[in-house]
Amino acid sequence: MPPGKTTEVYIDGASRGNPGESGIGVLMIRPDGTREEIREYIGRGTNNEAEYKALIAALGHLLAEEVSEAKIHTDSQLVASQMNGLWKVKDPKLRILHSEAKKLASSLAALEIEYVPRENNAEADALANEAIDRYFND
Secondary structure: OOOOOOEEEEEEEEEEEOOEEEEEEEEEEOOOOOEEEEEEEEEEEOHHHHHHHHHHHHHHHHHHOOOOEEEEEEOOHHHHHHHOOOOOOOOHHHHHHHHHHHHHHOOOOEEEEEEOOHHHHHHHHHHHHHHHHHHHHO
16 A cells, blocks of 8 residues: 555454453544544443454444545454454354455455554553443443
C-alpha cells in the first residue's frame, strides 16, 4: 500500500472471563495524523468473539467513512491468521463473525491485517477495557 494514503487501525477485544463481560477498542490514525477512538461494551462473550467484533466495528467504520486503504494491527494471532487464510475457522460462532468480517473486508480496495505483540497494541487494549469499566461504573 502506498504511504500517505493508508489509515492505520489498532483493534482489540477484551473479555473479563472467558466467556465474560466484553468490550472492544479501536484506534484509527488517518493519513493526515488525526486520531479517532472507538470503545464499546458488547455484553458477554469470549475473548476471540470480542476480537472479531472489534475487527468488524473497525471495518464498518472504515467503510462508512469511505476509506479505501487500511492496515489493521491486532494482537490476536487467531484473528490475523484466520483472516489471512493461514488458519481454519473451526468454532461455529467464530465462523459467523469471520464471514461477516471477510465480507466487509472485501469492500476495501486495499487491506492488510497484521499480528502485533500485545505491547504494541496497548492503546486499543486500554480502550476495550475502558468500555467495560464505563459500562459498570456509569
